Amino acid sequence: MKSFISLDWGTTSFRAYEVGADGAIKNQTTAADGITAVKDGAFEQTFENHIGAWDKSLPIVASGMITSRQGWVECAYAECPADAAELAQKITHLNTATGRIVHFITGLHYKSPSIQHDVLRGEETQVFGALATGATHFVTPGTHSKWIETKDKRIESFATYMTGESFALYSKHSILGRLMQGEAHDEAAFTRGVKQSFADPAGILHSLFSTRSLGLFNALPATALYSYLSGLLIGQEIAHATRAHDHDAPYMVLGSAGIAASYISAMKLAGLNVKLGNPLCGIEGQRIIAHQAGII
């Protein structure tokens, strides 16, 4: 394989990595210029502002929300089931005014039996970068977390959960935030929330209120309420996402350290066989897909 520039340009952040022929990261830059912060479609200019000094001959491989309608180039979804080869075939190529070539890996659409249409962008590439670990079931925690199931190196199905966004809404904008003191992780309170949701997964609109009532009656200290709420929501997600699935399957969590640790803790409480994946597996996924496309 050859060197390339890996671009992970999401809704709220910009991340670029210069990746050597051996897969090692030689250079990287991160900025808060998520795609929603880019005005008037000035993606190329924003991009050059951050990595203008990097080698212009290197191919750029991009995935994630940058391929959405709000992104640089909107790429039509590929359909589940899909393997890395299919994503390689569907790459969209763009020549920039500065003489670079950007290769966009599109996301996936799934004809979901539960909600008819489900979509993701970026997580497919992470999964293809993590398949070599032997895991088959993946969770990508985040604003909208995704539960992705693979079989024979193909992504068969997935489901979106609005857990991260819900947590932000309830902790910052609802009455539940008023009694909270601080955001320090409290494992006991987190576990209590997880178990509450495991015991009654359909009761979340009711259980959420306990974040207030337990605080009002000093059954939980104010400093524990943030973690308790997190446990309620993550526990509810896990209970539902694993309801009809093989509990012995090799699960892997792909996410940054703090939130991934919470998911792993809760998934172990559910008796799942789960490991922490490499948070940079998206780069490896881009490398595999771009290689199959003959780009690197």
Next chain:
Amino acid sequence: MKSFISLDWGTTSFRAYEVGADGAIKNQTTAADGITAVKDGAFEQTFENHIGAWDKSLPIVASGMITSRQGWVECAYAECPADAAELAQKITHLNTATGRIVHFITGLHYKSPSIQHDVLRGEETQVFGALATGATHFVTPGTHSKWIETKDKRIESFATYMTGESFALYSKHSILGRLMQGEAHDEAAFTRGVKQSFADPAGILHSLFSTRSLGLFNALPATALYSYLSGLLIGQEIAHATRAHDHDAPYMVLGSAGIAASYISAMKLAGLNVKLGNPLCGIEGQRIIAHQAGII
């Protein structure tokens, strides 16, 4: 019974009614001065600003969030089960500087088997004002809706659902609001949301995302998404609130016209025996409790 002034002073609104000896409303005033808008505990002054011209010899009967820690006088909760006589015994009396007497009816605490502590303030008085209808199971839709079960004229148990607040959060502050056009009620979309939640009540964090994905794929028009989201949340609440209850029990919805109609529509889809109650039953409840206390 004698005449009195009924005070319904909640978090976001102030309502007062002059009620005749026969129970008829002779005078009323409504303002946006909810208790959170009252600065430095100036409840009496705010109160006189609105009803200063009303007869000072009339007893005032108050219930709702005005008896909470954030209200005029904090009243300790009564414990479930409780009847009107017990609330009458627990009334807190206050003499104002202007020579009025305010009688505060406190709220209820319930040692909930599901969330340990549950509370309400104001809805207990509505229920006691509606018991003569023969209904035994009551729903009070709102920011936090309450499902209240009675037996032999006592409130036995209740459960809070954060449905209204969740709807406001998701429709106004989440990604789900971005595709929405307008807030007009669309009964078909509402029903679709209700049925989605009835079919998979534990899947709400997942189903919520369909408000976006169905819009993205034009499976629902943008004008229908607001009602669809409402159906998802209300359906989820109803599915859980009635999970272990008698579906043939006489249910009654106590709420203002629009939201009550949505609840009744969804509860009928669930096969429940439900009727619309009088939205002013809180006044009748105050009248009954104050009469038992010998105040009127």
